[in-house]
Amino acid sequence: MSYRTALSEILTSVVAPAAELTGVRGRFPRTAVTALGRAGLLGLTVSTAHGGGGRGLPEAADVVARTARVCPATAAVLQSHYAAVAVIEAYGGSWVRTEIAAGRHLSSLALAETEVLGEDDLLAPHSSAVRSGGVVALRARKHRVVAAGEADSYVWSSRPLTALDGLTLWGVPAHAPDLFVPARPGGAGPSGSGTSTVFADPVLVPADAMLGADGTGVDIVRRTVLPWLRELRAAGSTGVQAPQVVGVTAARPAASLAPS
Structure with a gap:
């Protein structure tokens, strides 16, 4: 078929x-x-x-x-x-x-860090990533995430771990502890799309959850x-x-x- x-x-x-x-x-x-x-x-x-x-x-x-x-x-x-x-x-x-x-x-993007979505916003995250051994702590407030609380994972952005500039992308499991989605979704997406804010304060992911090399996310x-x-x-x-x-x-x- x-x-x-x-x-x-x-x-x-x-x-x-x-x-x-x-x-x-x-x-x-x-x-x-x-x-x-x-x-x-x-x-x-x-x-x-x-x-x-x-x-x-x-x-x-x-x-x-x-x-x-x-x-x-x-x-x-x-x-x-x-x-x-x-x-x-x-x-x-x-x-x-x-x-x-x-x-x-089901996956979704978690890249925007302002309510007003623009391409430049996706290229300059303010959220942090701090590594301790094999674990990375991601701290952020991601806006306009579609299927927030419904997806199985998010493609997530942060400042680099060690690179001087750019950004780094991560695959963040939606079931990871300390991810928070408001009970009443809010966002500019269509009604029913689950568009909302996702909070991480912080969320812990393994270091190998990195997508691409550290600092290369802008190019990706x-x-x-x-x-x-x-x-x-x-x-x-x-x-x-x-x-x-x-x-x-x-x-x-x-x-x-x-x-x-």
Whole structure:
């Protein structure tokens, strides 16, 4: 079955029936995310060597655009997930890549440190990273995190451990102790996308949770994260404005689809 066929079936049978509840009541589309994972769509861009679909940005943008016509919140979750997976696919370990490919792992970006989202903000984190032996303490307040408290991991940024400038990226498990998400999500994302602030005061991660080398995160954000975000945001905006998929009832579009 092609990814487009699988997506059409999920949009019709799972996403559309819950879209109004997601948008009006702000309920996170957990059932939709689970169905997308089982159909291989969360792992669409993971390499086939790890069990994924082996697809790229064009296919991810297609999924986001078609989903946005039905449920903007689910599309926003996919935007942040696919952008995060692009980093994980390049720098993450085999285990997490296999879990994403199997549809058991949702990731998200935790990069913004101001309420006003701009590309420059993503390149200049103020949050700290302090290493003690094999453990790193990350202290930060990350804004506009999509699927906050719902994702399984976050691609997280901090100042470098030892490098003089730049930033460093980390894979932070969502179940790590001392991560805090407010009970009432607040953010500019679509209702139901779980966009909120994530607090770490601090969160402890193993040193090998680093994605790429210390201080090289600016290059990774510029070459990987930002191109994926730009394309996926454009696809999401186009999807919301486009005619609905035949046989699928579209939800009302939300104000913003920009992930953290």
